[in-house]
Amino acid sequence: MRSGLLALAAGLLLLRFLPALPSTTGLLALGGCALLLALLRWPPARLAALCLLGLLWACLTAQSALDDRLAPAWDGRTLWLEGRIAGLPEQGEGVTRFYLEQAQSRRTALPARLRLSWYGAPPLAGGEVWRLAVSLKRPRGSLNPHAFDYEAWLSARRVGATGSVKAGERLLAAGGAPAWRDALRQRLLAVPAQGREGILAALVLGDGSGLSDADWQALQATGTVHLLVISGQHVAMLAGLLYALVAALYRCGLWPRERAWLPAACLLAMAGALGYGALAGFEVPVRRACAMVALVLLWRWRFRQLGAWTPLLAALVLVLLAEPLASLQPGFWLSFAAVALLVWCFAARQGRFRAWHLLLLTQWAMTVGLLPLLLGLGLPVSLSGPFANLLAVPWVGLLIVPLALLGTLLLPLPGVGEGLLWLAGLQLDWLFALLHRLAAAWPAWQGPAPPPWAICLAVLGALLVLLPRGVPLRAFGLPLLLVALWPAPARVPQGQAEVWLLDVGQGLAVLVRTREHALLYDAGPARRGFDSGEKIVAPVLQGLGVRRLHGLLLSHADSDHAGGAAAVLRTLAVDDLQGGEAGRHKLPRPVRPCREGQRWQWDGVEFVTWQWAAADNPNDASCLLRIEAAGERLLLSGDLGVRGEDWLRASGRDLRADWLLAPHHGSRSSSSRAFLQAVAPRGVLISRGWQNPFGHPHAEVLARYAALGLPTHDTAREGALHLRLGSGTVPQGMRGSGGFWQEK
Structure with a gap:
């Protein structure tokens, strides 16, 4: 079997x-x-x-x-449609995000599930039916090495299109279970709980939109995200508490002797898990947890002779049969790996464990066993996680969650439910004060992405380390783990430069690495609710093994180029910070003005900066960077416009370059024919967002490139672009080289 x-x-x-x-x-x-x-x-x-x-x-x-994805013919177009809001809308920073199901339009068939954003939305509730004007897009996200895969995330949730709401009207009020959950959320948010009402809603209903950015950062840095938003651990803890309650009554002689306690304990635990799952809306992680709890309880009741691995394998198969796309989610791998590690760790040990010993051994297993998986999935490793979880797991599981659930259950009793929720909020306030201090003292560490062979060796090493003392070969576990997790990174050859044009949407970020140095040209955009410096640029640099930037050069102060700089400065050490429009940057440290004609060499690669000092607009004031490696040149042109291009041509410089970054993302006011002829590139690199509202690159500019025989490489179509300057090769895009779920 x-x-x-x-x-x-x-x-x-x-x-x-x-x-x-x-x-x-x-x-x-x-x-x-x-x-x-x-x-x-x-x-x-x-x-x-x-x-x-x-x-x-x-x-x-x-x-x-x-x-079931949106038809390509309707990609980027606006449609009037009608549909029902599913789940709880997520609210934060002026934007409301929600799922729309059963959507219909008179003009075309629509996917079964849409994920929509509405800036400045009116109050929305789960279960409401709305008529909306939506600009729809096929599921598409930025593609970068070692960064979050948004397309996989959407595919795992079977989202067939995303969109931005332009206008709408409510057709039907909320009803049924979604309306009840939404009303309960509003009730929880209205209860005074030391300012932690949003976190109580996260614990009870799985609605994480009430957590602030600072709270999220503290949870991520301390490895405790799994404790404060409903996950498999919450469901399992509640089921375990209810099971333990019946077992304790039996052992104390308070259980009726004529009734078998074990079936009652299993049924009560399962009822608690299902009730908690209903509160959380039975999202995918909760369904996975309920399935696992059900199989474990069935095994405990009737099939203990089959061993501990059988229910785990059965739960894995059951979850994957119900939704094979669950394997696209990191949470799927982490949850099953965590349970497998506990089975591996405790099945090999005999005898009873004291509570403190059980907690220490569990945390040791999670710390060592999940380390290779976290690095393999490109997730940060919390340095304070072992200590934080050692305190937070029993605190949340044995005190805060029971208080929150009991308080919610007793809300109809005046003063009783509110009092319990206030007490739970007080505990959360103390807990978060501790987590914020731990996060500040020991921030999370993002390691370089190891190759697959290194991950396999690290997993083997972790399993050996977790074996009981005296087991043969256990001593080889730690060296195997350490050697595999820190393989020697591939180094750029002397005299060459590795260039990554990152896919940051409508913005720019270019990483240039030589043998011993790294420079970042622009840091990506930051807009309301999304900072690409934090979400894309910094994780990519860390995944590529960049720990220190010897230079951060910001072309100018526009937010699509410099918006992510603050996050990069928080995450990595930066030796030299310079840029155009130095006085306009609002960063935690001063920006050195870009110097016209500044030259330097790193590892046989030459760099030179150019800037039009008399420019009268931010775009033409961009600090330009030319890189030359083994006679091959790349010109990074910022947001230079036609007037800036004319100045550059008139300056008498040698503008010839093999590769040109399209000025101003290929806007109509750039890339003049005379400038392109002066540069005479082999090809043009374009950084822009898919279906961006500015229409970049403009059709006239693309026609100009084509007329001059210049091939284009576009981040919106190809994902992040990789170029080895000095090797004579052409840029390679990431799109098409990944998984089946990626838009081609």
Whole structure:
């Protein structure tokens, strides 16, 4: 049985690593092979058949999700549609984000689920039916190395389109369970709880929109996000508490002797898990947790003879059969890995454990065992996490969550429910005061992304470390773990420069690395609710192994170029900060003015800056950077316009370059024919956002590039662009080289 579950799970998990889904012919071949293998009496052949069947089912369901995306003909267009709000709308920083289901339009068929944003929205509630004017887009996000994969996140939630609401009117008021949950949220937010009402709503309902940015940063830095938003751990803790309550009554002699305590304990625990899941709206992580709890309780009641691994494998298969796309989410891997580590750690040890010993051993297993997985998934590692969780896990699980749930349950009793919620809020206030101090003292560490072979060795090392004392080969675990987690990074050859034009949407960020140095030209945009410096640029640099920037050069002070600089300065050490419009930058440290004609060399690569000192507008005041490696040149042109281009041509400089960053994202007021002829590039690099409101790059500019025979490489179409300057190669985009879920 266990082998069959393992084979089926392997097939279902293979979906995560497919670059493309099989064609109809390929799917038929998979099914035929599975059938033939199933007819054989050889046990390995039947296991292979189960693996192929799992892969076939995963591919079919994934293809159905891709087929349910917005038709390409309507990408970027505005439609009037009607639909029902699903779940609780997320509110914060002037924007409301929500899911719309059962959407219909007279003009075209729509996906079953949309994720929409509405700036300055009126009050919205779950279950309401609205008529909306929405600018729709196919699911698409920035693609960068070692950064958050937004397209995978949308695919795992089966979102067929995203959009921005332009106008709307409510057609039907809320009703049913969504309306009840929304009313409960409003009630929780109205209860005085030491200013922690939003966190109480997160604990009770899974609504994390009430947490401030500072609170989120503290949770991430201390590795305690899983404790303050409903996750599998909350569901399991509540089920465990209810189970332990019945067991304690039995052991104290307070349980009726004529009634079996074990079935009652299992049923009460399952009822508590399902009730908590209903409060949280049965989102994917909660459904996963309920399935796991149900199988563990069933195993404890009837099937303990099968061993501890069987319910875990059965839960894994059940979750993946219900939703194979769950494997696209980091939370899926972390949750099952955490349970597997506990089984691995405790199954090999005999005897009873004291409570403090159990807590210490659990935290040790999580710290060591999840480290390779966190690095492999590109997630930060919390340095204060072991200590923070050692205190927060029992504090939240045994005190705060029971108080919050009991207070919510007793809200109809005047003063009783409010008092319990106030007490829970007081505990949360104390907890967050501690977490903020720990986050400030020990910020999270983002390690360089190890190669797959290093992750495999690190996992093996972690499993060896977690074995009991005296087990052979255990001593080799720690060296294996450390060696695998810090492999020697690939170094740029002397005289060459590695260039990454990051995909930051409508903005610019370019990383230039030589053998021993790193420079960042612009830091990406920052807008209301999203800072690309924090979400994209800094994680990418850390994932690439950049710990120190020897230079941060901001072309000018516009927010699409310099908006992410503050986040970069908070995250990485920066030796030299300079830029155009030095006086306009609002950063925590002064910006040195860009110097016209400044030259320097790093590791055989030459850099030179140019700036029009007499420019009368921010774009033409951009600080330009030319990089030359082994005779190959790249010109980074900021937001230079036609007048700035004319000045540059008239200056008499040698403007020739092999690669040109399209001035001002390819706007109509840039890239004059005379300038392009003076530069005479082999190709043009364009940094812009998909379906951006400015229409960049302009059709006239693209026509000009084409007329001069200049190929373009576009971050909106290709993702982040990688160029090895000095090697004579062409830029390579990330789009198309990733998973099947990425828009091609």
